Amino acid sequence: MGNGLSEQPKFSSMSFFQSSHITIFGLDSAGKTTVLCRLQFNDFVNMVRTNGFNFNSVSVN
Ligand SMILES: Nc1nc2c(ncn2[C@@H]2O[C@H](COP(=O)(O)OP(=O)(O)OP(=O)(O)O)[C@@H](O)[C@H]2O)c(=O)[nH]1
Ligand SMILES: [Mg+2]
Known part of the structure; x- marks a missing residue:
């Protein structure tokens, strides 16, 4: 799933x-x-297993 993004999405x-x-x-x-x-x-x-959840903000142009 993660590696499926070969380039930044448009x-x-x-x-x-x-x-x-x-x-x-x-x-x-x-x-x-x-x-x-x-x-x-x-x-x-390289990730370790997530406990709970992640919350991130991502800015796109
Ligand atoms: N082959 C392959 N491995 C992938 C891909 N995306 C992620 N991985 C690997 O799968 C493993 C788990 O990835 P994570 O991003 O930690 O998965 P997650 O869904 O957040 O897992 P949890 O936090 O446990 O729920 C890591 O070793 C990644 O490098 C993919 O597209 N292809
Ligand atoms: Mg995770």
Whole structure:
């Protein structure tokens, strides 16, 4: 799931959104945190299992 983002997604078609909240649900080790870090840091980071939940803000151009 996380590695499926080979490049930064194009959000230009979403430019009418001032801000939006996105919730990612999935099975254990599905790659949810990997996707989140990919969007935030534009990099792949080796993750440990998440206890509870992550909450991140991501700015897009
Ligand atoms: N092969 C492959 N591995 C992936 C992909 N995305 C994530 N991983 C790996 O899967 C493992 C789990 O990724 P996480 O992002 O921690 O998964 P998660 O859904 O946040 O897991 P929990 O926090 O336990 O619910 C990591 O070792 C990642 O490197 C993918 O697209 N392909
Ligand atoms: Mg996680």
